[in-house]
Amino acid sequence: MKYSCLFILLIISFFSCKENSEKSGELNNEGSDSSEYLLSLLPNEATNVHFFNSVVETYEANYLNYEFIYNGSGVAVGDLNNDGLEEIYFGGNSTDDKLYLNEGNFKFKDISSVLGLENLKGWTTGINMVDINADGLLDIYVCRSGPSKINTERANKLFINKGNLEFVEGARTFGLDKTTHSIQSAFFDHDRDGDLDMYLLNHPTPGFKPKKFTTHIEEVKSGKIQTDFFFENINGKFIDKTREAGLTNFGYRHGIAVGDINQDGYPDIYISSDFDEPDFFYINNKDKTFTNVIDEQINHISMNSMGNEFADINNDGLLDICVVDMAPSNHFRSKAYMKSMNTTKFNALADNGFHYQYMQNTMHVNNGNGTFSEIAQLAGIATTDWSWAPLFFDIDLDG
Template sequence: MPMAIHPRLLVHTVLGGASLLAALALAAPGCAPGRPKPARGRPPAPRSAVHFVDATKQAGIRFAATNSRTPMKYLVETMGSGCGFIDYDNDGDLDVVLLNGAPLPGSGLKTRPTQKLYRNDGNGRFTDVSEQAGIASTFYAMGCAVGDYNNDGWDDLYISGVLGSGRLYRNRGDGTFADVTRRSGTGNPGRWGTSCAWVDVDVDGDLDLFVANYVVYRSLADDIPCYAQRGQRTYCLPSAFSPSQCVLLRNDGGDRFTDISAQSGIAAEKGKSLGVAVWDYDRDGLPDIYVANDTTASFLFHNLGGSRFEELGVSSSLAFDEQGIPHSGMGIDVNDVHNHGRSTVVITNYTGQQTSFYNQLQPGAYRDDRIAAGIGLPSTRYLGFGAGFLDCDNDGWKDLLVVNGHVQDDIAQRQPNASYEEEPLLYRNLGNGTFTEIGPASGEPFGRKIVARGLAWGDWDNDGRVDALVTTSGGPAYLWRNETTPARRWLSIELQGTRSNRNGIGAMVTLRAAGLTQTTTVRSGSSYLSASDQRAHFGVGSAETAELEVRWPSGIVDRIPAVATSRRWKLVEGTGRLQ
């Protein structure tokens, strides 16, 4: 039976990041036929060699995010914030960016939280250098993107925000950043910026900036007071808010960007955008942009060239789930997880909707195979945020990591089977098109319930095993170290563009080893509000050599027939030689 819901009086409401229909399915069981019921307990995992440990304290990272929780239950309190890896000092190891909120009226917050940068000291320890680096500013940050937009060899940092503007920090190359937001025109003022990505949309050799925007939320005056069944204040559903538009900013050089959202066709579509992934899905040499929306149709922006896009979400079957229901899309990633040269898109969703797992059938067509792949059922009772494909055990098959956490802090009082804090999920790729969830057998981080939001992955200790960085809503950040044994062989490739953008973002990297052909795209964006290691990482099992091919955005192709594995390499565009 249908349930009447008024935006100012939401019965059994559960907040931002939620699909309205999924919420109704949980509030009134039986109203959504075919929707599986949440499981009561997590089944035991099969034996796993994958093993992660929590290295946060040992690494010296002392951080707790501020979401400025208030009795008013402002929607912004539930949604952030993200994190990122960046080698800001070019010393060859990954440093850590952690994003923070800002004081809200009624929060009682007496301190001024700031954004954080932790320098990797190369010995398993990190040092807080936020103040001296110049990024210790106070604003309500959401997501971040890392990329060398001015091609000077130093990675820059963009941070999206809400209740003000985002910030663009240009890396000076001396350990400090300059805030060039106002001069560059990248602030995105008056909008709720979420995930963001650097992308060379016109393939002119410099990086443009794409910023996803959530709902119309110019100030706290745009928040809507909502109440649960017993009259207590609660976070509103996103359906109570108006959709916004994404922004595309063209890099004009000299710290100057021009908003081309309207002329590019991006602004023609309105949605409630949270996740962004960029890759060339049809392999025509132009980067395309997928946007995961929350309770509105998701977008696939097909690049037509000339900085023009057409939206193909519906025709590609990526706009809705298989029942025609919009995603509650938060986190997103894309990669060739089956080693057959075609992409798979993962989208995390609200409790009951299950994680979407779209396999590419042909260039413009995808199918959600979440049940057949073994992804759907284990995710049923979780509310997913950050997600990423990474080869945890270096066997040549990319696994899937998803971090979870509810958005309603009192959900356990309303729904006995629900929990505010939730465990992460780790799916091992079996190499036959299916996955099995192995979290409980993969180390202490997977047995700890947290309210996760951001997820970034990267080999921060340079031992050849991909690690993870996780943020929580109003809580600590976690740095997980991958200690999987046996330590199989691997290959890590850092790209340096010459005709293409300096980071090589958009380059397609193919590796052949041990009878497998693996393909990945060097990308900015993906996951939820976070920035991951841009080095192309491949697990190769026991193979001692591999064949490497890199197709650059410029069209240049570099081929190296025999590459030694268990090494980190650097490739400069057009040289055909590894350093």
């Protein structure tokens, strides 16, 4: 099973998607030998990747009408034709999505026309490559949102891979043509019945204004308002089982991670929430339901949570949790951009079940006993400016 589940446009290494690429040597520190660096930035001319995610404000599309306009888009990487080389799908906002065929040796070819992306109106957010029908071919699920009030321009897309780089759009057939302002999807077998279910991450309807503080808290806690959805795969059709699974919640979403945190063989879920709403940490009860254990297992969380990631950072065999925020990395910027220190609101959020939230990245180390130790300050990663998503990998192959 292969997941390409990155929320924000994160390509860290092998090619450039900038309009004007620098040579790799120009990225190195002045006076440094480029041989010290483990990655090289390849220019557009070398890779033939010429994607740039532009955001153009208009009378209809601007921050006042659509407060999520600068949230960015997504990217997915996967081998669509089973030739051992991975293709790239870039999501666009004010520009068209692009699909690039990997021709080897870091050479790519724009094959967006096989999906009809030039005719895809609307605003793409997250992308996922996943074999949704278990036929051995990766399919592509595209989350959609944006300022448009036309439902068809916000409907999520599912491109079913028929082989030989031929695709058929089948979101409605599978019950996944949602228009709920989606941010990202996560496909996983929550009940271990052999097929993939799906958690759909959404943000509130643009322009949503919470009621007074106490009323909003009560509506969130009681499930009277919700953003996200959970769909169980029943005979190839995705059925809404959000409430039955105990996953009804509300928040301004930016990231989701799925993995077996407590090593019981079942996938668990962590969800990042921006603004006042807390993150959610769902443990799989192994009976098609989940329980949010964030208060019991995690002492404090990030406030403006962006992306998150599960990774075993200390090689103890247990998955840890990293969540990024937007705390400035130097003293001047931290004071210039510091949010108001409203202790009354902080205490009210904590007292009403919205947890202890601090504006910094968090690194929750799994203690293996149902508790976590937060060590971002100790690890030196607490303040990295406005960070959209973490990604862990062994860059120097040292284990």
